Amino acid sequence: MLPPTADVSVRPAVPGDETRIAHIQLAAWRTAHADVLGEVVLGSLDEDAFVAQWAQAVTAPPGPGYHVLVACDGPHLVGFASVAPIPAPDPTDAPAGVVLALEVDPQAQRGGHGSRLLAAAVDLLRADGADQVQTWVIEGDAAREQFLEGAGLGPDGLTRRLATGPGPDEEAHVVVERRWYAGI
Template identity: 80%
Template sequence: MTPTADVSVRPAVPGDETRIAAIQLAAWRSAHATVLGEVVLDSLDEEAFVRQWRQAVTSAPGPGYHVLVACDGPRVVGVASVAPVPPSDPLQAPGGVVLALEVDPPDQRAGHGSRLLAAAVDLLRADGADQVQTWVVDSDTAREQFLAGAGLGPDGRTRRLATGPGPDDEAYVVSESRWYAEI
């Protein structure tokens, strides 16, 4: 018998929220240190993240909201969450948005992100979506390369988000681009 990797993706369950929050914060600190800055990253409240993930896992706001985790054996090493996007035209199919897709930095580049994205797209399709979108922080070239390899591309939409106070009480502002694909 040939050995196989014990990796999987499953729906998040109560009790996963602490690990999910830790993964998200570690991934943000690794990928966005330059863009968000120390002040913002140091101000992130891990307990608030745990509470938000607990709510998402135990009480989704409605149909089409899903939280998934990637596992390496029994360890949770990644997270993805998706939500429905109503169509702009009532005759169109709805879409979906990947709200979060993070893998713990020591476990990156092992296929967990690809498995999470594939499972998320499968759930969106099952919910009737015909397209997927997500937002990418400008200068996150690793995420851009990952999404491009999965068939997504920028659609030209951008947004700017204030992330909190920066030096001299000026707000840090992050620019994001929307990435999109038909599914």
């Protein structure tokens, strides 16, 4: 007799998943990025707008190679990832792919869901011909950096600055992100 196994899986997102995806994204951001994004920015996030954006991503992706995946623990959706292609600068080169988002419900973290999502995302990118995976990490997100490093990704030195809205003094609040990558 086989020992019991956990009923965990990753599947493509389907219509109806968007509300839970948006809820997980906002909960994860409020937990992981409270210090960096601040109360003003986090308090201004509109969950209905996130739901609408995820519904669009699930039902009408902008093109081939765009995918939204969800992680399930039994019947419960506990995480999600989205990926997109990055066209090769030279037509003779293989394209790359980017993990646009990867979040796990804070209550379900450390259960392997993030690793399963990342592995499934990389499998999709490979199937679409990509030879590299990239993602962006908010500066100071040590937990995400540790997760990515454990999965074989590393920073490549590129950074970008994103304005996220007004800060507490009404000046633009800017977040720095660092790009991480790996060959696949």
